[in-house]
Amino acid sequence: MIPSILPTYNRAPISFEKGEGCWLTATDGTRYLDFGAGIAVNVLGHAHPALVGALTEQAGKVWHLSNLYQIPEQQELADRLVEATFADTVFFTNSGTEACELAVKMARRYWFEKGQPERTDIVTFEGAFHGRSSAAISAAGSEKMTKGFGPLLPGFVHLPWGDHEALQAAITDTVGAILIEPVQGEGGIRPLPDQCLKGLRDLCDEHGILLILDEVQCGMGRTGKLFAHEWAGVTPDIMMVAKGIGGGFPLGAVLATEAVAAPMTAGTHGSTYGGNPLACAVGSAVMEVVSDDAFLDDVTRKAGGLRQKLEGLVAAHPDVFEAVRGMGLILGLKCKVPNTDVVAACYDQHLLTVGAADNVVRLLPPLNISKAEIAEAVERLDRAAASLSVNAA
Numbered sequence: 001m002i003p004s005i006l007p008t009y010n011r012a013p014i015s016f017e018k019g020e021g022c023w024l025t026a027t028d029g030t031r032y033l034d035f036g037a038g039i040a041v042n043v044l045g046h047a048h049p050a051l052v053g054a055l056t057e058q059a060g061k062v063w064h065l066s067n068l069y070q071i072p073e074q075q076e077l078a079d080r081l082v083e084a085t086f087a088d089t090v091f092f093t094n095s096g097t098e099a100c101e102l103a104v105k106m107a108r109r110y111w112f113e114k115g116q117p118e119r120t121d122i123v124t125f126e127g128a129f130h131g132r133s134s135a136a137i138s139a140a141g142s143e144k145m146t147k148g149f150g151p152l153l154p155g156f157v158h159l160p161w162g163d164h165e166a167l168q169a170a171i172t173d174t175v176g177a178i179l180i181e182p183v184q185g186e187g188g189i190r191p192l193p194d195q196c197l198k199g200l201r202d203l204c205d206e207h208g209i210l211l212i213l214d215e216v217q218c219g220m221g222r223t224g225k226l227f228a229h230e231w232a233g234v235t236p237d238i239m240m241v242a243k244g245i246g247g248g249f250p251l252g253a254v255l256a257t258e259a260v261a262a263p264m265t266a267g268t269h270g271s272t273y274g275g276n277p278l279a280c281a282v283g284s285a286v287m288e289v290v291s292d293d294a295f296l297d298d299v300t301r302k303a304g305g306l307r308q309k310l311e312g313l314v315a316a317h318p319d320v321f322e323a324v325r326g327m328g329l330i331l332g333l334k335c336k337v338p339n340t341d342v343v344a345a346c347y348d349q350h351l352l353t354v355g356a357a358d359n360v361v362r363l364l365p366p367l368n369i370s371k372a373e374i375a376e377a378v379e380r381l382d383r384a385a386a387s388l389s390v391n392a393a
Ligand SMILES: *Cc1c(COP(=O)(O)O)cnc(C)c1O
Pocket: 094, 095, 096, 097, 098, 129, 130, 131, 132, 181, 185, 186, 214, 215, 216, 217, 218, 242, 243
């Protein structure tokens, strides 16, 4: 009999009732150290006082209006994002998937208005993840996500990761945009090297193509910059944001330059909940903390320490781990044993991690984690790896 919850997830048999900072307490009282952060969502951990304060204060005023009216909390968050980034304008969504939908629509509308409506193709890359809507699975293109869900949305050109020749060959008159994650998350924590992102920007400029960055997982401070593309010193035309921006409250956004967004006039797009006062009040509280340079420098410093410890861990358990990947606090351990075994062994050590493609275990702690908690997590990982080595022997 089908469970009352549609079983599209393989869920661990753990349930949590309370969280504080980087710790979650299960219903049996066991405390877990959270290195998954709801898949890069809880950037400030659980029950952060500033976020609880922002949410409860707004909850006492007004929950929902409609984009038929001015929403001051939405205006404040949009202004903060415009101030802190390349963007001139922002549209709020409830998720990364919806941000993908708008990014695709915006790129196509741009070319339509420019009198080149044939430029509908969007180049994407193997291992990508952009969400679960028909457009988002069509964009990513993997068989795992698309099988049985056709007909898919046309107009996506899928290329292998890191194949420069294939990329050059794919640039035709019908290409309107390139869509890429600066650090692939679900694909196995694969950072795009800075010179490749610069090269993509140059290629786009040369052919007048739009660059769309999906920073849903790697953005909001996770790499030690507010957005990952800042490391390469280039900017996109359109950017998708979600996950961390709401710190746990459902919120996403599409950021864009004026030139690209201008055709999105009244009536061209909409959302009932997008930019809701509750979500935006929390989003502003997240931005207040995360967009601070000192906070971001601290992320980079702590991440350096974690990275070093993880390199040591890989060296200590060569039969379990192959390598460390990623940047900042979006890190992956490429495994030699099944990554699901590592995630399970970590559960036994009361440490939460997240699997990814390419046999990787993701480490995505809250960004305000302490050095002591990092050291504690590495000890737990060490014990988890040791338990797997013993089992293997
Ligand atoms: C999670 C994710 C999405 C989809 O976001 P949802 O909020 O789950 O719809 C899109 N792109 C990337 C890179 C993601 O990690």
